[in-house]
Amino acid sequence: MVEDLYKKYGYIIFERCYNIVRCEHDAHDATQIVFMRLLEKYDTLKDREQVIPWIFVTARNCCFNMLRDNKKFIGAECSDEIGISDRIDEKINARQLISLLFKNFDRNVRDAVLYTYVEQLEQKDIQKITGQSPATIRRNMKKFKDYLPSIKKRLGLV
Numbered sequence: 001m002v003e004d005l006y007k008k009y010g011y012i013i014f015e016r017c018y019n020i021v022r023c024e025h026d027a028h029d030a031t032q033i034v035f036m037r038l039l040e041k042y043d044t045l046k047d048r049e050q051v052i053p054w055i056f057v058t059a060r061n062c063c064f065n066m067l068r069d070n071k072k073f074i075g076a077e078c079s080d081e082i083g084i085s086d087r088i089d090e091k092i093n094a095r096q097l098i099s100l101l102f103k104n105f106d107r108n109v110r111d112a113v114l115y116t117y118v119e120q121l122e123q124k125d126i127q128k129i130t131g132q133s134p135a136t137i138r139r140n141m142k143k144f145k146d147y148l149p150s151i152k153k154r155l156g157l158v
Contacts, residue, residue, distance in 0.1 A: 013059055020060065020067070021063050034058050037062075053128045101151060108136070109140040111126070111129075111140075112126060112137045113141065
């Protein structure tokens with residue numbers, strides 16, 4: 001059973017984790033954690049169609065927790081990238097920008113934006129993962145888009 005589950009869901013878990021943490025080593029660590037949780041919960045997931053959304057939410061939470069726990073080491077990047085100072089500076093700036101963009105929004109807005117632009121999911125898929133209706137997703141996207149001009153002005157991009 002373990003091998004079958006890993007063949008079926010392992011790559012999905014890894015890709016989801018890697019898209020969030022952007023470090024192969026950390027993505028493998030998060031994949032192990034999420035897969036172990038899947039093994040623990042698999043029998044309790046009554047609707048097998050809910051496995052993928054469950055994986056997405058669990059992986060997101062695991063990776064966000066991992067990033068939050070490592071936040072104090074913002075200058076220390078994944079060992080795969082040590083010595084590539086341009087990439088480290090780029091990642092720090094990206095983290096700071098993402099922090100600035102999302103600091104005034106709740107989880108629903110952040111999820112709608114990340115799943116739409118980063119994961120490039122359709123609204124029906126976002127609805128399955130987050131439980132937000134398509135109208136709520138559109139409303140959250142509008143909140144974010146309405147906020148962007150003030151961020152551009154604050155960053156001197158206007």
